[in-house]
Amino acid sequence: MLTHPWELSASVALRPEPFGALAYNFHNRKLSFLKRPELVRVVERLGDHPDVLSTLEAEGIPQEQHAAYVRALSGLAATDIIRPRTAT
Amino acid sequence: MTLTTDRPTAAAPARPEGGALVKQFEFGLDAPICLTWELTYACNLECAHCLSSSGRRDPRELSTQQCKEVIDELQRMQVFYVNIGGGEPTIRPDFWELLEYAIAHEVGVKFSTNGARITPERAAFLAATDYVDVQISLDGATPEVNDYVRGPGSYDMAIRALENLQAAGFSDAKISVVCTRQNIGQLDDFKRIADEYGATLRLTRLRPSGRGADVWDELHPLPEQQRELYDWLVAHGEDVLTGDSFFHLAAFGEPLPGLNLCGAGRVVCLIDPIGDVYACPFAIHDQFHAGNLLTEGGFGEVWRNSKLFRELRSPQTGGACSSCAHYDSCRGGCMAAKFFTGLPLDGPDPECVKGYGESALTGERTIPAASQDHSKSNPTRNEPVMLQLMRRRPDGQDSPATRPVSACAESPIAGFTP
Numbered sequence: 001m002l003t004h005p006w007e008l009s010a011s012v013a014l015r016p017e018p019f020g021a022l023a024y025n026f027h028n029r030k031l032s033f034l035k036r037p038e039l040v041r042v043v044e045r046l047g048d049h050p051d052v053l054s055t056l057e058a059e060g061i062p063q064e065q066h067a068a069y070v071r072a073l074s075g076l077a078a079t080d081i082i083r084p085r086t087a088t
Numbered sequence: 089m090t091l092t093t094d095r096p097t098a099a100a101p102a103r104p105e106g107g108a109l110v111k112q113f114e115f116g117l118d119a120p121i122c123l124t125w126e127l128t129y130a131c132n133l134e135c136a137h138c139l140s141s142s143g144r145r146d147p148r149e150l151s152t153q154q155c156k157e158v159i160d161e162l163q164r165m166q167v168f169y170v171n172i173g174g175g176e177p178t179i180r181p182d183f184w185e186l187l188e189y190a191i192a193h194e195v196g197v198k199f200s201t202n203g204a205r206i207t208p209e210r211a212a213f214l215a216a217t218d219y220v221d222v223q224i225s226l227d228g229a230t231p232e233v234n235d236y237v238r239g240p241g242s243y244d245m246a247i248r249a250l251e252n253l254q255a256a257g258f259s260d261a262k263i264s265v266v267c268t269r270q271n272i273g274q275l276d277d278f279k280r281i282a283d284e285y286g287a288t289l290r291l292t293r294l295r296p297s298g299r300g301a302d303v304w305d306e307l308h309p310l311p312e313q314q315r316e317l318y319d320w321l322v323a324h325g326e327d328v329l330t331g332d333s334f335f336h337l338a339a340f341g342e343p344l345p346g347l348n349l350c351g352a353g354r355v356v357c358l359i360d361p362i363g364d365v366y367a368c369p370f371a372i373h374d375q376f377h378a379g380n381l382l383t384e385g386g387f388g389e390v391w392r393n394s395k396l397f398r399e400l401r402s403p404q405t406g407g408a409c410s411s412c413a414h415y416d417s418c419r420g421g422c423m424a425a426k427f428f429t430g431l432p433l434d435g436p437d438p439e440c441v442k443g444y445g446e447s448a449l450t451g452e453r454t455i456p457a458a459s460q461d462h463s464k465s466n467p468t469r470n471e472p473v474m475l476q477l478m479r480r481r482p483d484g485q486d487s488p489a490t491r492p493v494s495a496c497a498e499s500p501i502a503g504f505t506p
Contacts, residue, residue, distance in 0.1 A: 013194070015119065015166040018103055019112040022121065024168040026219065029196065031121065031168070033109055 169196035203249025229277035353400030407434025
């Protein structure tokens with residue numbers, strides 16, 4: 001995942017919450033929870049960077065946490081909160 | 089209203105950073121994630137266990153314009169979907185207009201109905217509409233069991249609605265079942281009905297709220313049936329919806345899928361037909377009344393700042409339950425179930441699976457008086473038969489002592505003072 005381009009799905013809205021954000025996919029009607037404000041920023045910026053790794057670096061996520069972020073992002077990919085970005 | 093006397097709170101610690109989601113939920117969210125909106129108290133049926141004591145329309149019911157303003161605010165607050173109920177919501181002449189308005193404003197709708205108005209035409213409209221879920225109420229897998237509590241003809245009404253939805257190509261309707269002593273043995277039959285109509289089964293807990301208080305003793309599942317229900321839910325996992333309403337059963341063993349927490353005022357609330365906001369759909373009572381959305385600041389102000397909701401979001405102590413080994417799994421159970429059976433809010437749930445509720449029920453308790461009742465003042469042919477044997481009229485009008493034998497039985501010289 002680290003070296004691939006991803007983005008927030010078009011059908012997803014993020015609602016800020018004290019712990020992070022709530023993500024709702026209007027398409028499959030699934031609700032997900034982003035439990036850290038840092039993760040919310042990463043998810044919002046995925047589309048602005050060439051791949052996941054550069055997003056994590058740009059957001060200042062320490063290298064030792066990258067594996068945990070990839071796990072969290074994979075979970076969000078499973079409910080289509082984020083999806084692989086195809087070339088436009 | 090205040091709950092402090094009943095729900096002792098510890099010195100308020102701050103919201104933790106990170107950690108389990110359920111801990112975050114205890115401190116409340118910026119907007120609800122499960123909002124129930126009862127659009128009307130009017131209903132064509134007179135179900136014995138109606139949570140909202142519905143029947144007659146309230147003259148103060150929100151107007152179409154007021155409802156649209158509520159939807160606008162829900163959109164601003166990013167409440168992504170609402171559960172609409174009643175009463176029978178489709179009785180409102182503007183129901184379909186409000187449904188379309190909500191969907192157009194990014195507020196998805198799931199509505200509960202007894203099916204009376206789900207005609208082939210409406211079913212076709214629903215099948216062609218995104219972001220709408222339909223939930224048909226059915227409290228028995230046979231007419232005998234269903235109509236006993238929901239009234240004559242209501243089983244056929246629900247099945248006809250399911251047939252119409254299926255024929256129109258509406259996929260994944262929900263069949264919503266309130267679990268009772270009479271229908272726990274029919275769980276497999278309910279599942280078969282759901283499968284037959286391409287629907288999803290949703291099982292919820294019977295609450296002693298509204299008219300439910302009058303029949304709870306007779307209808308609520310027996311202890312061994314609770315075990316049967318729990319085992320059935322564990323076996324069927326995520327295939328069956330529960331509205332997270334059975335977290336009190338978690339003390340049997342592993343927790344059930346979903347949120348094992350009382351969400352009242354934290355992630356859940358109810359808007360009633362006149363705009364009153366209550367902590368949860370099962371708690372339409374002054375004690376759980378947070379405010380009215382027609383006051384300044386609207387719904388958002390009530391949600392964020394009402395005294396009641398702030399209290400519910402402060403950490404609760406387990407009271408009599410805190411020494412129980414299972415407190416962490418059931419969290420003391422359902423606040424509304426305790427309140428409406430007259431049990432202390434910081435003690436066991438009346439249906440505590442360890443039996444502490446049963447012993448609490450035998451002690452001294454006072455069942456709180458209802459603070460609203462929109463039941464029809466005169467029963468119609470739709471009234472379930474069981475009620476004629478059980479219910480006291482709130483106005484006392486059917487006491488035989490006060491009922492005249494006939495209209496002309498009054499004394500001809502009444503009121504005459506020579």
